[in-house]
Amino acid sequence: MRVFYVLLSLLALALPWIGLYPVFLMKLLCFAMFACAYNLLLGYGRMLSFGHAAFFGFAAYVASWLVTAHGAGPAGAVLSGMAVAAVLGMIFGGLAIRRRGIYFAMITLALGQLVYFVCLEAPFTGGENGLQGVPRGTLLGVLPLRSDRVMYYLVLAIFAAVFLFIRRVVHSPFGHVLRAIRENEARAISLGYDINRYKLLAFVLSAALAGLAGSLNSLVLGFATLSDVQQSTSGEVILMTLLGGTGTFFGPVVGAAIVVTLQEYLSDVVGGWVTAIIGVIFVACVLSFRRGIVGEVVALRRRRGQPRAAGPPEPA
Amino acid sequence: MSTVLGIPVPVILGQLTLGLVNGSFYALLSLGLAVIFGLMGVVNFAHGAFYTLGAFAALLGLQYLGINYWLALLLAPLAVGVLGVLVERLLLRHLYGLDPLYGLLLTFGLALIVEGSFHQVFGASGQSYPVPDSLAGALNLHFMFLPLYRAWVILASVLVCFGTWFVIERTRLGATLRAATENAPLLQAFGVNVPLLVAASYGGGVALAALAGVLASPVVLVNSHMGNELVIVVFAVVVIGGMGSILGSIVSGLVLGLIEGLTKVVYPEASNIVVFVIMALVLVLRPAGLFGRE
Amino acid sequence: MTVSRWTSALGSAFLAASPCMAYAAGEPVVIGDIDDTSGVYADVEGAGGVEAINMAIADFGGTVLGRKITVLSADHQNKPDIGASKFREWADQQRLNLLLGGSNTGVNIAMSKVAGAKKVPFIVIGAGGASLTNEDCTAYSVHYVYDTTALANGTATAMINAGGKTWFYLTADYAFGTQLQSAASKVVETHGGKNLGAVRVPLGAADFSSFLLQAQASGAQVLGLANAGTDFSNSLKAANEFGITRTMKPAALLAFLTDIHSLGLKTAQGLYLTTGFYWDLNEETRAFAKRFFAKMNREPTMDHAGAYSATLTYLKAVKAAGTTDSDKVMAHLKKDKINDMFAKGGYIRADGAMIHEMYVMQVKTPQESKYPWDYYKLIRKMSGEDAFGPITGLCPLAPK
Secondary structure, X not given: OXXXXXXXXXXXXXXXXXXXXXXXXXXXXXXXXXXXXXXXXXXXXXXXXXXXXXXXXXXXXXXXXXXXXXXXXXHHXXXXXXXXXXXXXXXXXXXXXXXXXXXXXXXXXHHHHHHHHHHHHOHHHOHHHOEOOOOOOXXXXXXXXXXXXXXXXXXXXXXXXXXXXXXXXXXXXXXXXXXXXXXXXXXXXXXXXXXXXXXXXXXXXXXXXXXXXXXXXXXXXXXXXXXXXXXXXXXXXXXXXXXXOOOOOOHHHHHHHHHHHHHHHHHHHHOOHHHHHHHHHHHHXXXXXXXXXXXXXXXXXXXXXXXXXXXXOOOO | OOEEOOEEHHHHHHHHHXXXXXXXXXXXXXXXXXXXHHHHOOOOOOHHHHHHHHHHHHHHHHHXXXXXXXXXXXXXXXXXXXXXXXXXXXXHHHHOOOOHHHHHHHHHHHHHHHHHHHHHHHOOOOEOOOOOHHHOOEEEOOOOEEEHHHHHXXXXXXXXXXXXXXXXXHOHHHHHHHHHHHOHHHHHHOOOOHHHHXXXXXXXXXXXXXXXXXXXXXXXXXXXXHHHHHHHHHHHHHHHHOOOOHHHHHHHHHHHHHHHHHHHHHOHHHHHOHHHHHHHHHHHHOOOOOOOOO | OHHHHHHXXXXXXXHHHOHHHHHHHHOOEEEEEEEOXXXXXXXXXXXXXXXXXXXXXXXXXXXXXXXXXXXXXXXXOOOHHHHHHHHHHHHHHOOOOEEEXXXXXXXXXXXXXXXXXXXXXXXXXXXXXXXXXXXXXXXXXXXXXXXXHHHHHHHHHHHHHOOOOEEXXXXXXXXXXXXXXXXXXXXXXXXXXXXXXXXXXXXXXXOOHHHHHHHHHXXXXXXXXXXXXXXXXXXXXXXXXXXXXXXXXXXXXXXXXXXXXXXXXXXXXXXXXXXXXXXXXXXXXXXXXXXXXXXXXXXXXXXXXXXXXXXXXXXXXXXXXXXOOHHHHHHHHOOOEEEOOXXXXXXXXXXXEEEOOEEEEEEOOOOOOOOOOOOEEEEEEEOHHHHHOOOOOOOOOOOO
């Protein structure tokens, strides 16, 4: 497994030089981060949030606004976006965790929609026009980010950091308790754990990392628009996680890569049918492909009796 | 002109009336959702898609088959209901043993398929469906001109809603349905064909959505997004009313429509989010919903 | 022989000195069109716009500077992020030489930022927001067909002269609507009228009823419709349905031929509107319209005619400059005069605005209309300077 990761990292480092469009790659990485953050909640916490775009998109707006209206540097903007997303996560999480399962999903859905409408009306977001022409600036006053290649390596580094961080969290005592709650809530309570606190913390972490992805994405593309907070974006991240494999580390990355690539290149071929095709993939996943791609791969390897090396954990 | 808090009364009454029209749609749709959830435990994310389907069925029926509005009111829900039964039998049935979240995700995927396909074929901007001649014209209510058709919408929705409530709560058929939620295997042991009942409830629930769609066609433009935009608000309504409570969803729908109308007078920018804010409040104060029983 | 030795010497010197030119000789000139082809503004330009561009290329001869011309087109779905991303991708990956911007001011503002960053000539056809040549101007943007200032100067003035002194606006809630509302409000105030208020409506709203009630409650004489496309036709229809038009006169601040066609003369008669082109104006416009009709089965709107003219103007500028280098082409665009069926004596100002004649029209009654698409009668012509107003100084490229 380690070999696989090393090879992949080398490939990732080389990608812009092979001729792939760096902006597309960065968008892919940001969404992969978003999906990984989402997986923390869904795969490891079994909480299906339907409004996660709120964190991604609102952080994007905050970061973009700080850069355009207040001349903030990229580091400050991204960190602020992340912080705001965390606070939002605390508020939403606090409300949503009061209910379970389906109710939780519906509450997050409605709260996500609330954020959408706030972004539509609030003066600082520019409404339908969004915030445009967001410059990337210079990182910590030292590294100018205008070049797509330079920005790519920065995004790649942040992605790697997020990925490793999530691994750390899942393998930490906190992560173990979270998984215990996922398996059997009643038993976890009987063992004396304050499950609401754990769930809320998972929610806040997930929201903060989603916010990080969103802020970064807005700097990459140079704008923050309503698409970032739209319901469809929430749906997309669910699909990415599901398709890739919930409860696996690499699943969301694979899922994000597939969905972003599909949207980018399929729309040139089939135009507007992309949404419907994504819907079909969704349905197929739910019906017969619930472990997702990486999940299936892991299960296949297990069935073949191969020794499980250090790597992705058991699927959800 | 008399005023309340500085706002002329005719203005308030006008927006309240329009709010009642919107509330009728909320009530009809949340009723369908409540029926499906109460009887099957499935949160039908595709509810908006079936609403859209109902509207398109009416539109296309008129354009290609010459089916007039009144026939469409009958046929569209029927057709969509049959489609619903097929969806339940072919797709949803496979997920019953699993985490109910999968049912939610499946219906979400279905909604995407419907919306995406219709968007591609018909474009995003809507097509207009003509108001039937017998309902053309407007009522001069002094504080506003209310198109006769919208008055009909209110009447029809209230009738259908309370009719459905009556069937479920007060008839034998309804009792059987309710028994199926309580204890399906036992009911099956009594010889009732429970799978058929479940399929029929799903079909019935989405037929209600399609009926709302037909009712909506002359009011809003028939477009691919009409359902999905509406259904999120309806979910909030159902959470407020209490999932599974039929009466709760009807009353909440109507009342929330009125509140939305009032907000448009007092603070128009907030009218989009007032339902969600109320939902948040209800969750804090009374998580089971106003009429819910948990 | 001496001649051939000279030519071969010249030829090899040429090849040796400029390898880039030899490479560029084969490279096509890429023209892009990003527009709303499936939403609220799909009929205003849409597929007809691409057709008009192709007509212009054919009329120009099919090639410029010996290079083929290719056309790319995409749907921005009224989302600024899609428009901007597509433009950036074409600029980075497809060596885009010119972008024509379709409807939706918000998207065009986003795209103009990309034009400035990537230094690609950007001619706005379908959008109206005057900020494109003011706060949002760039050295590479041109605003070609019409703008909110001209619309207000034409239509609002006509309505005020017809007795509409007090105004209430139904405004599409994005850059275009707000800019149109503010332009109209200025005109109303200058002429001694009063602006009683406005209500902001989401783009593509399905139901206008509650907004219209708010408008009626204001008691204004004029209902200023600061929207366009299907938003315009639907809000007008709803205003009729709710009896609003009994007490308020609707002002069609932006209406295209296609809107009037879909509304029908019975509903639209008497409306004042401002346009940059009308198919039935003179022999030249009729000739263009005839060719357009043969392909699209309907008469062209000002956007279609504008797309044709803009493409032609660009190709002429490239020929005159001898290169597709953006700065050189822009210099020619801002220098040369434009004379074709769309504009006579038109010119592009320092801030990017294409100054040309605009026409205030009134929609005919069903009795006055003698043949299909005979919808407008000319009320008055506005010179370009009158229509687009003086330089405001808000664009750094064109100080006052």
